[in-house]
Amino acid sequence: MELVPMSIAAIVSGSDIGAVRSVDSSRSNAAASPCTAVTSWSVSPLPNRVVTGSGSLRVRGSIVSPMEMITHPPAWDDEWTRVWSAERSNDRLQPARVVRIDKGGIQVAHEPGDDHHVVAAKAVRRVVVGDVVGVDVDAGRIETILDRRTVFERRSPGVQRDELRLDARALAANMDHVLVLQPLDGGVNPARLCRELVLAWQSGATPIVVLTKADLADPAIVAEQRARAELHAPGVPVVTISTRAGTGLESLRRTVGGEDDTTPRVLALLGASGAGKSTLANSLAGRAVALTAEVRDHDRRGRHTTTAGQMIELDASTWLIDTPGIRGVGLWASDDGLESAFVDLVPFAQDCRFDDCTHRHEPGCALIAAVDSGAVPTERLDLWRQLADEIDDLEADLEVRDRAVGREENQRARRRAARRGIPQDPGETGDQL
Incomplete structure (x- = not known):
C-alpha cells in the first residue's frame, strides 16, 4: 500500500x-x-x-x-x-x-x-x-x-526596570550559525557589531560576520572596513559579499558548510534594517523568498521589509531564519557572550593584580597598561566598558524586578487569605520591605 x-x-x-x-x-x-x-x-x-x-x-x-x-x-x-x-x-x-x-x-x-x-x-x-x-x-x-540547543534573545524593548514585564525576548532558536550583517555603504559600526556579537555568542551558536554591499564602496575602503571588522570580531570569520555583483556568496557557503554538504544546519540573520538581510536570503536561496526595499538616502537606514520571522529552505541541508530588522538591541544575560566577543582582552585581564578589577582605575590593571603601550586599541576597551556597564545595569534592574514580583505575590497571597478569612501576620507578608 x-x-x-x-x-x-x-x-x-x-x-x-x-x-x-x-x-x-x-x-x-x-x-x-x-x-x-x-x-x-x-x-x-x-x-x-x-x-x-x-x-x-x-x-x-x-x-x-x-x-x-x-x-x-x-x-x-x-x-x-x-x-x-x-x-x-x-x-x-x-x-x-x-x-x-x-x-x-x-x-x-x-x-x-x-x-x-x-x-x-x-x-x-x-x-x-x-x-x-x-x-x-x-x-x-x-x-x-523541546529544549532549545541555542536561542537568540534580547532584552524586551520599552520596559522600565521596575516593571514586572522586564524579561528576555527570544527571536530565533536552534540555529547553528548567526550571520551578523554590516553594510559597507555606511561603513562598519563597531559599537553595533560588538553588541550583536555578544548576543550571537550568548545564543550558543557560532557567529559569522558578513560585510554586505561591497559594490557600493571603493575597493580600498572595503579593505579598510574589513580590517576594522576583523579587529572587533576576534576569532570570527569575516566574509565580504556583494549580492548585486554575485561575489562572496560561494565563500560564505564554504564558511558555513565547511567540507560537509549533507549535515543539516540552520542559519540566522542578524542586522539592522537596510543591512541587506532579505537580499542575502534571496541570493542564497536562488529565488525570491523575502521582500526587499531601498534604504533611505539621507541616513542610509533601511525600511522594515521583513515583518515576520520565517525559516527558509536554502537547499537540501541548509535552512535560514530571517528575522525582522531591529534598531535597538538590548543585552540580556550576556556575561559569557561578552567574554567571547572580547576574547582578545582576556589574556591581559587575567594578569591584573586584583581578581575583581573593573579595568578603570585600579592599580596594577594589566589591561589599562596594554592600552597605554598600544597592545590593545583604546576603542576596544571603551566598547567593553560600555557593554559591561549595560550588563551590570541589567542585573540591577532584575533585582528591582524580582523585589517587585515578590511584593506582588505577597499582596495576592494576602488577598486570597482575606477571602478565606485567614488572619495574616504583617511580618510574614513582606509588605514591610
Whole structure:
C-alpha cells in the first residue's frame, strides 16, 4: 500500500484557549502566553485519499493514523530523534519545526519542502521561529516545546526596570550559525557589531560576520572596513559579499558548510534594517523568498521589509531564519557572550593584580597598561566598558524586578487569605520591605 503524507492547514478559532507546556526548564523566567487551540480544520486531501473527522488518513480503503506516518521536520538529525523519543509524552504528538510567526499565527512544518504541512494558531510569545515542537495533530495544538540547543534573545524593548514585564525576548532558536550583517555603504559600526556579537555568542551558536554591499564602496575602503571588522570580531570569520555583483556568496557557503554538504544546519540573520538581510536570503536561496526595499538616502537606514520571522529552505541541508530588522538591541544575560566577543582582552585581564578589577582605575590593571603601550586599541576597551556597564545595569534592574514580583505575590497571597478569612501576620507578608 502506497502512503502519501497528509497535507493539513488549520484554521484558528478564538474560542478555545489551551496552554503551551514547555519542557525548556532552563528558561523558566521567559514570558509565556496562552496558545489558541485549533478547533476547525481545512484540509486539502490528495487524490484517492480522504481525511476522516479524527484526523486520520484513509488510503484505498485503509485507515492510517497520523502517528503511523513518519515525519522528519526541517533540519532534523539523529540528536533530535533521540531527544524526541525521550520527551514525547503521548502517541498523539508529531514533531514539527516552527517555520513562521506573524500576526496571523504560528506555522509549523512536519516535513521539509511541503508548505501544506502547517498548523496555524494565534501567536504565542514563548514559541519562536526555529523551535522544535510537539503537535497534537488531532487537536491542532502545540503541546510541547523541546529544549532549545541555542536561542537568540534580547532584552524586551520599552520596559522600565521596575516593571514586572522586564524579561528576555527570544527571536530565533536552534540555529547553528548567526550571520551578523554590516553594510559597507555606511561603513562598519563597531559599537553595533560588538553588541550583536555578544548576543550571537550568548545564543550558543557560532557567529559569522558578513560585510554586505561591497559594490557600493571603493575597493580600498572595503579593505579598510574589513580590517576594522576583523579587529572587533576576534576569532570570527569575516566574509565580504556583494549580492548585486554575485561575489562572496560561494565563500560564505564554504564558511558555513565547511567540507560537509549533507549535515543539516540552520542559519540566522542578524542586522539592522537596510543591512541587506532579505537580499542575502534571496541570493542564497536562488529565488525570491523575502521582500526587499531601498534604504533611505539621507541616513542610509533601511525600511522594515521583513515583518515576520520565517525559516527558509536554502537547499537540501541548509535552512535560514530571517528575522525582522531591529534598531535597538538590548543585552540580556550576556556575561559569557561578552567574554567571547572580547576574547582578545582576556589574556591581559587575567594578569591584573586584583581578581575583581573593573579595568578603570585600579592599580596594577594589566589591561589599562596594554592600552597605554598600544597592545590593545583604546576603542576596544571603551566598547567593553560600555557593554559591561549595560550588563551590570541589567542585573540591577532584575533585582528591582524580582523585589517587585515578590511584593506582588505577597499582596495576592494576602488577598486570597482575606477571602478565606485567614488572619495574616504583617511580618510574614513582606509588605514591610
